[in-house]
Amino acid sequence: MPAQTTHPDHQVDRELVEAAAHVARTRCRGDNHTMAAAARARDGRIVTAVNAYHFTGGPCAELVLIGTAAAQGVYELETIVAVGDRDRGVVPPCGRCRQVLLDYFPGIEVIVGSGDRVRAVPVADLLPETYVWADHQLGTE
Numbered sequence: 001m002p003a004q005t006t007h008p009d010h011q012v013d014r015e016l017v018e019a020a021a022h023v024a025r026t027r028c029r030g031d032n033h034t035m036a037a038a039a040r041a042r043d044g045r046i047v048t049a050v051n052a053y054h055f056t057g058g059p060c061a062e063l064v065l066i067g068t069a070a071a072q073g074v075y076e077l078e079t080i081v082a083v084g085d086r087d088r089g090v091v092p093p094c095g096r097c098r099q100v101l102l103d104y105f106p107g108i109e110v111i112v113g114s115g116d117r118v119r120a121v122p123v124a125d126l127l128p129e130t131y132v133w134a135d136h137q138l139g140t141e
């Protein structure tokens, strides 16, 4: 039982963390691919991806994962986690990814923290005073 969970009824998806860690260990190479992400789809499937670093703003693993999931027909993600290469463990999403995840999947939970403090938190909890893009699209009715 994890020592700390934001939602005690939501156990941390250890299989998901391990899936991301496995991809980080086996697929990350050099400077282009240094992060892996794994997400649990609503139907139970796990989708994985790695980042595609580029100095012009190449996407984080979480963003690549959104496209990878769609390419597999998966449009509903319930939980996501990112793990760094070289045994860095769980890495929290950057600000851009937090916003993108919120807009694509408002109910998604993100696994953050390390060691026995690994826990799943709603993405909105990672964005205080959340900006909801859809709320500000005017004049389309």
Ligand SMILES: [Zn+2]
Binding pocket: 060, 061, 062, 093, 094, 095, 096, 097, 098
């Ligand atoms: Zn990011």
